[in-house]
């Protein structure tokens with residue numbers, strides 16, 4: 350583990366406590382995000398990406414009982430390390446939205462429909478930075494300009510429903526970025542947007558990251574986006590990380606059959622493989638369904654859907670293979 354990391358997640362386990370016993374939804378994951386780096390967390394829907402983010406932020410839904418175990422170490426700008434899982438809620442509140450910010454797929458879940466967007470941003474900045482009303486307003490207006498909202502002065506006085514989806518996501522980004530967080534967790538921030546707007550928002554985020562040097566945990570199910578916007582990649586399946594490494598390495602020397610399946614689902618990748626092999630590579634979905642989280646498998650949880658599955662995969666849990674810089678949780682020998 351690298352102690353320079355902005356965020357170190359160690360053996361994080363998140364369970365939903367139910368009468369019939371705990372449902373283990375995040376099953377012991379480890380990763381780090383270095384200063385200024387973007388780590389992409391990818392995987393099919395239901396693999397536990399959002400629960401991972403919400404566990405880190407301590408924002409799991411209050412209508413259920415959760416248990417988080419392990420460590421979530423966050424290094425603040427003074428070099429002090431905090432385990433977010435054990436911090437008092439009051440301290441957590443000073444970090445959340447200030448040092449660590451999060452943006453979601455659907456901005457309406459976070460924006461207050463009856464308060465103007467300018468006022469919402471301005472309240473957030475005065476809360477965390479203790480600015481007076483007029484400085485906070487000026488700062489909020491600058492933030493709207495920074496995220497390239499046209500006619501920001503006029504938009505400042507508008508309500509969330511008056512804005513398009515793309516503009517609302519820009520507002521969310523402005524709100525997240527205004528206190529210059531060290532870490533931004535973005536949970537599928539562009540999934541609800543059309544492709545052109547998606548590209549604009551991603552480019553905007555990349556520019557803001559470059560300007561501020563913040564770290565980013567970028568959650569997506571889109572590996573095409575990862576290729577352009579992340580340096581490292583962690584692939585999640587059924588509550589576990591099954592492959593992790595630099596984006597270049599994982600793309601060029603994919604180890605885990607699940608990651609191979611995800612990559613084969615990419616249109617560009619299928620074309621590239623077709624060119625390399627001279628054969629037509631079908632654009633496919635990974636066959637089968639994600640496993641029920643209620644069942645704890647005796648072997649590898651991907652085994653029932655895996656083309657390379659052999660006896661051992663059904664009988665024992667895989668161990669990490671490969672070098673620390675690129676590892677996969679698989680019984681197959683690491684190969685390129």
Ligand SMILES: Nc1ncnc2c1ncn2[C@@H]1O[C@H](COP(=O)(O)OP(=O)(O)O)[C@@H](O)[C@H]1O
Nearest residue numbers: 374393394395396397398399400401410413642
């Ligand atoms: N509040 C909840 N109650 C019960 N199950 C949940 C709840 N939230 C998430 N889950 C389950 O946890 C698993 C992971 O969910 P999630 O982290 O949202 O997946 P992802 O973000 O990768 O699509 C899913 O199987 C989902 O059904």
Ligand SMILES: [Mg+2]
Nearest residue numbers: 398399400536
């Ligand atoms: Mg999700």
